[in-house]
Amino acid sequence: MPAKQSPRWTYDINKENRILGVPELLLFGFDEIRSALSLSYHKHDGYEFVLVERGKASWELGGHVYETKAGDVFHTSPGEVHRGGFNVIEPSRFWWFIVTPPHADDWLRLPQDESECFRHALEALPRVTHTGLQAVDDIIQLRNAINSNSPLRTSSTRQALLGMLLRILQPSQQMVSLADDLLRQLDALIGRIAEEPQWRPAIEEMADFVRISPSHFFRTFQEYTGLPPMVFIERARIKNACGLLVEGTDTVTKIANELGYASSQHFATVFKRITGMTPIQWRMNQTGRNDAQRSTSK
16 A cells, blocks of 8 residues: 555546446545544445445444444445444544446446346345455555556456455455454454443553563554554543533533543543544534434434
């Protein structure tokens, strides 16, 4: 992957008008979320797939919240209204693309029976699928094909798109790498951090939890999450606070105590540094946004 990656890159077939030979690919893009972000509800005419390369991200659909981590793919079907989780705080990096629903009329130049197989597989696909980090190489190959000036660009793009779809639809057929084994250990640690926001572990304790050396742990954790361990823990704690502020009625002081902060003042200072708002401002902002959404949906 390039050493310098822009925070956002998007390919829109309707605007670019370059890959006329692959009309099934509607949109393709890359995002790097670096701070708190509220994303509005939206829907698409095709299937959308979001591959998380680094960090964690949550997605809201049909009253449910789906959590994803590196190596996971979240998908929505045509017409499903969804958005990124309201409390997206951990820096995350993800790729996304949208394809037309499979149909019998030469979809991706496939025979009719194979198009039907794709259609049935997409209809049965779980909301979140773990493909492993090998999928990142596949999706970068898709981007490289799109950006290519080769006379075979259309064929390369179609092949890369098919490969990515097969990776998502047949994850059990992919080889499990050592990186995925370590990823599971890190996920267990990250799960504990999320479930015990008052936990204040030292680097040595976390390294022992993952069963690697402290120096190796620090580098690996930062590479996986995009943050040093202590910064990640602080942000995870504030993410927990965001949920408590919106979903409950506890005072800021009580929430600060539940999360292990020495005082509500310290909690408010950290909260504003990470989200750009005070706890009260966040509660009012999100409550107003949710009220407006409910009013619109009536």
